[in-house]
Amino acid sequence: MHASAARFAERVSEEYGFEADIEEFPDGTKTAADAAEAVGCSVSQIVKSIVLVADGEVIVVLTAGDNRVDTDALASELGVGSVRTGNPEEVKAATGWSIGGVPPFGHESDVATYLDESLLDRDRIWAAAGTPDAVFALSPDRLRSIADPEPTTAFE
Structure with missing residues (x-):
């Protein structure tokens, strides 16, 4: 197992008591479509x-693979002046993970x-x-209980 995937598995086991069953795909899962094809699910089941x-x-938005964040709508929803994509350094510093593996x-x-x-409408994500x-599966309820996210409707 890749060192970063092993670090993730160890961290979530220790912090949340969640045992991630990680699957690795040598051809990669860089896009939601790639991940869906690799695991045999619909793109809407990819987080x-x-x-x-x-x-x-820095904030994180968990969205279904077939949705796109509307940054203008999100800025309005959050009551902020602007929302932009984080650069690689900001992503790594805030999350500890590199873009594509967060x-x-x-x-x-x-x-x-x-x-x-919309992720909550799925049995498995x-x-x-x-x-x-590397990817792992979980239920939407488990995602919600661990990540404790606020709902948003800012999608295109």
Whole structure:
């Protein structure tokens, strides 16, 4: 197992008592479509952990693989002036993970997290496990209980 995936598994086991069953795919799961194809699910069952910066504060939006965050709508919803995509350094510093491998929880720092509630309509969902090549499955209820996200409707 890749060192970052192993670090994720250890962290979430220790912090949340969650035993992530991590699957690694040598061809990668860099996009939601790649991940869905690799695990044999629909793109809507893939959790994208989108790291954004809202007026200087790093936040994470957990969205279904077939949705896109509407940053203008999110800024309005959060009552901030602007929301932009985090750069690689901001992503790594706030979450401890690199772009493409950011899991929905188990971050380096406490980051405000928001949830696309369409993920709750699924029986099983899949998320990144610390690398662009590793994913794990969980139930939407488990995601909500561990990540403790605020709901958002800011999607295109």
